[in-house]
Amino acid sequence: MPGSAMSIRHILHYPDKRLRIPGQKVVDFGPEFQTLLDDMAETMYAAPGVGLAAPQIGVSLRLFIIDVATGDDEPSDLRVFANPTIVKTEGEVTWEEGCLSFPGVHEEIDRAERVLVKAQDRQGKWFELETDGLLAIAIQHEHDHLEGKLMVDHLGVLKKRLVHRAMVKRSAELSA
Numbered sequence: 001m002p003g004s005a006m007s008i009r010h011i012l013h014y015p016d017k018r019l020r021i022p023g024q025k026v027v028d029f030g031p032e033f034q035t036l037l038d039d040m041a042e043t044m045y046a047a048p049g050v051g052l053a054a055p056q057i058g059v060s061l062r063l064f065i066i067d068v069a070t071g072d073d074e075p076s077d078l079r080v081f082a083n084p085t086i087v088k089t090e091g092e093v094t095w096e097e098g099c100l101s102f103p104g105v106h107e108e109i110d111r112a113e114r115v116l117v118k119a120q121d122r123q124g125k126w127f128e129l130e131t132d133g134l135l136a137i138a139i140q141h142e143h144d145h146l147e148g149k150l151m152v153d154h155l156g157v158l159k160k161r162l163v164h165r166a167m168v169k170r171s172a173e174l175s176a
C-alpha cells in the first residue's frame, strides 16, 4: 500500500470515560476513513477479537467492524458497518461475551437471537443483513458501543459491581 502504512491503535479499557461517548454519523467515506478502517482491522486481528467499534479506539463515529471467521483455516470475512441501525430483532438467546475493552472478562448476556441490520459498507453503500448466531450477537454488542453502552450495563447489580472493581483494580495496577 503506497504511502499509507497500517497501524495498530490503542484500545481503550473500561472504566475509560471515552467509551461512554456516543458515536457521530459517518459522513466522509474518503481516504482518511479507509485508513481508519484498515487500522481498525489490524487492531482487531492483532488483539485478537471478533469485533471492534470506533469508540473503543477513541474515535467517536458510528462505525464498527466484525469478522466471525476465527478459525485458522477459514478465510477472513471482514464486515464493515457504518451508521448501522438494528431494524428488527427476534427471539432471545444467552451468550457468553467478551470485549476488547474488558480484558479477561467473560459474562453471559441476554441478546436477541436474530437481527435485521441496515448499515453502510466501506464505500458508503447501504445494505441490509439478516442474521443469527455469533454474527448477530457481535452486531448487538458492537452497536451498543456506538451508544456508549457497555457489556457491564447488561449485568445485574452485583455482577456489575464485581466486574467494575476488577477492572478498576487492573487499571490501577497497570498505571502503578
Ligand code: NI
Residues within 6 Å of the ligand: 098, 099, 100, 101, 141, 142, 145
Ligand atoms: Ni466490546
